[in-house]
Amino acid sequence: MEKYQPSPQWINLFVFVKDPENKNLLARQYGPQGSFTFTSQSPGEHQICLHLESIRFALFYDGKLAIHLDMQLGEHTNDYAEFAAKDKLTQLHLRVQQLVEQVELIQKEQEYQRWREERFRQTSESTNQRVLWWSILQTFILVATGVWQMQHLKSFFKAKKLV
Secondary structure, three states, rough: OOOOOOOOEEEEEEEEOOOOOOOEEEEEEEOOOOOOOOOOOOOOEEEEEEEEEEEOOOOOOOOOOOOOOOOHHHHOOOHHHHHHHOOOOHHHHHHHHHHHHHHHHHHHHHHHHHHHHHHHHHHHHHHHHHHHHHHHHHHHHHHHHHHHHHHHHHHHHHHOOOO
């Protein structure tokens, strides 16, 4: 029937978040419900690990568990109405704050693109060098095979007394 019951109180959810350098950004335990946020300063692939653990012996638990993971990235994660209410900001101050955050996001995106370009350049140079050495190796093998064939044919013709 695909119906989900409310989360049992005896379940704990452990959340681990690691950045591309394998440093822990978040390691926290939650009850049956919770939410988490994190801000990363480094670009790249992040690992999010969700681990369920029960507090009591639940071998015969036949209920289904649903985990809803809603990921929000970038400027969409900020609730500016909440900022304005909390800090008592005027509309002009709120707009200036939004613009400052957008400029910071643009700078981070530029840094990320530079980082990607650098990685791509390194990969291209590595591939180019490998292709160069592979072609040198093929040329050497071809020349060595030609020299061997010439020597073999020369000794063959000498053995048959044709030369």
